[in-house]
Amino acid sequence: xxxxxxxxxxxxxxxxxxxxxxxxxxxxxxxxxxxxxxxxxxxxxxxxxxxxxxxxxxxxxxxxxxxxxxxxxxxxxxxxxxxxxxxxxxxxxxxxxxxxxxxxxxxxxxxxxxxxxxxxxxxxxxxxxxxxxxxxxxxxxxxxxxxxxxxxxxxxxxxxxxxxxxxxxxxxxxxxxxxxxxxxxxxxxxxxxx
Amino acid sequence: xxxxxxxxxxxxxxxxxxxxxxxxxxxxxxxxxxxxxxxxxxxxxxxxxxxxxxxxxxxxxxxxxxxxxxxxxxxxxxxxxxxxxxxxxxxxxxxxxxxxxxxxxxxxxxxxxxxxxxxxxxxxxxxxxxxxxxxxxxxxxxxxxxxxxxxxxxxxxxxxxxxxxxxxxxxxxxxxxxxxxxxxxxxxxxxxxx
Numbered sequence: 001x002x003x004x005x006x007x008x009x010x011x012x013x014x015x016x017x018x019x020x021x022x023x024x025x026x027x028x029x030x031x032x033x034x035x036x037x038x039x040x041x042x043x044x045x046x047x048x049x050x051x052x053x054x055x056x057x058x059x060x061x062x063x064x065x066x067x068x069x070x071x072x073x074x075x076x077x078x079x080x081x082x083x084x085x086x087x088x089x090x091x092x093x094x095x096x097x098x099x100x101x102x103x104x105x106x107x108x109x110x111x112x113x114x115x116x117x118x119x120x121x122x123x124x125x126x127x128x129x130x131x132x133x134x135x136x137x138x139x140x141x142x143x144x145x146x147x148x149x150x151x152x153x154x155x156x157x158x159x160x161x162x163x164x165x166x167x168x169x170x171x172x173x174x175x176x177x178x179x180x181x182x183x184x185x186x187x188x189x190x191x192x193x194x
Numbered sequence: 195x196x197x198x199x200x201x202x203x204x205x206x207x208x209x210x211x212x213x214x215x216x217x218x219x220x221x222x223x224x225x226x227x228x229x230x231x232x233x234x235x236x237x238x239x240x241x242x243x244x245x246x247x248x249x250x251x252x253x254x255x256x257x258x259x260x261x262x263x264x265x266x267x268x269x270x271x272x273x274x275x276x277x278x279x280x281x282x283x284x285x286x287x288x289x290x291x292x293x294x295x296x297x298x299x300x301x302x303x304x305x306x307x308x309x310x311x312x313x314x315x316x317x318x319x320x321x322x323x324x325x326x327x328x329x330x331x332x333x334x335x336x337x338x339x340x341x342x343x344x345x346x347x348x349x350x351x352x353x354x355x356x357x358x359x360x361x362x363x364x365x366x367x368x369x370x371x372x373x374x375x376x377x378x379x380x381x382x383x384x385x386x387x388x
Contacts, residue, residue: 015216016213016214016217019209019248022209022210022246022248023208023246027246038246038247039289052224052232054213054234055250056248057241057251061333070255106381127381147341150299151252159379159381160357186354188354191339
C-alpha cells in the first residue's frame with residue numbers, strides 16, 4: 001500500500017511551505033514507484049491564490065480528500081483566517097484520525113494550535129508566529145528548532161524548514177536509504193548565502 | 195522602477211526548481227514594497243501540470259509576457275521537449291534581450307544550451323543533465339558548483355540550488371542587506387538530514 005500525503009491548501013498559503021515538502025515526498029515516490037501518493041486539497045477545489053500570488057489548482061476538495069498517512073498544513077498569511085475556518089478545522093479533524101502524522105510548516109502551527117492539536121505538546125513555528133503560540137500556556141515552544149517531532153504531531157519552523165522536516169519524515173516513515181536518495185535527487189547541499 | 199522577474203513554465207517543469215526562487219524574489223518584494231514584481235508565463239496560459247503533478251495556473255502567455263529584468267527557466271522532465279519547442283526558444287530570445295540576467299535552475303540549462311546561450315560559457319546543471327551538456331564542447335561544465343554566474347547568464351545546480359542562486363542574485367541586483375533579510379524571512383538555515 002502506498003503512503004498517501006495530503007497537502008491542505010487555502011488562499012494565502014505560503015508557496016515554499018508546501019512545495020518544499022511536496023518536492024521531497026514526490027521525489028520519494030519517483031525513487032520508490034508505487035510507494036507514495038501526494039495530493040493537494042482545498043475547501044472548494046477552485047484555484048487557490050497563494051501568499052505570494054502563485055495560483056494552484058488543487059486536486060480535490062476537503063470533502064473529497066482521501067484518507068492520508070501524512071497531513072500537511074502550510075503557513076502563510078491565510079492561516080490567520082483558516083484557523084477560524086470550520087471547514088479547515090473539520091478537514092484536519094477527519095483526516096488526522098486516520099493519519100500517522102499531522103504536520104505543520106511555518107505558521108501552519110497556528111491552525112494546529114486552534115484545532116487543539118498542540119495542547120500538551122512541544123512545537124515550533126515561524127518567528128512571526130512564536131508570540132501568538134506563546135499565548136497558549138498548554139503549548140511548549142521550542143525556539144530555534146528546525147522541526148519538532150512529537151510522534152503524531154510534527155511542526156516545522158518557517159518556510160524552508162518544511163524541506164528538512166519532510167526529509168526527517170521520509171527517514172522515519174520509510175528508511176534512511178530513501179531519505180538520502182531524496183536529498184541527493186534534490187541536490188540539497190545548501191549554501192545559504194551569508 | 196520595480197525589478198520584474200519572469201518564470202517561464204511548461205508541462206513537466208520541476209516544482210521546487212521555480213518555487214524556490216519564486217519564494218526568495220517575492221519575499222524580497224514584500225520586504226521592499228514596490229521593488230519586485232514576479233510573474234509566471236507559459237506558452238498557452240492554460241494550467242501547467244508540473245513534473246510531480248502540481249497544477250499551476252500561469253499569469254500570462256509567452257506572447258503576453260512583459261519585459262523582465264530576470265528570466266528564469268526551471269528544469270524538470272519537460273525540458274527534454276521544451277529545448278526543441280520554438281515557442282519556448284522564441285520567448286527566451288525575446289525576453290533575454292531586455293533582461294539583465296537569464297537564469298536556469300537544474301536541467302533548465304539544457305534549454306539555455308539549445309538556445310545557444312551557453313556557448314563559450316561556464317555552466318552547471320543537475321547531475322542528470324551533466325552528460326547531456328558535456329556533449330557540447332563549447333560549454334565548460336563546473337561540476338560541483340551550486341550556481342555559476344557568468345554575468346548575463348546564470349545557471350544553478352539541481353532543484354534546491356535555485357534557492358541559493360536567487361539569494362545570490364538578490365545580493366547582486368539589490369544589496370547584501372536585502373539578501374540577508376530574505377534569507378531570514380525564509381528561515382533558510384538548512385539542516386539537510388544526513
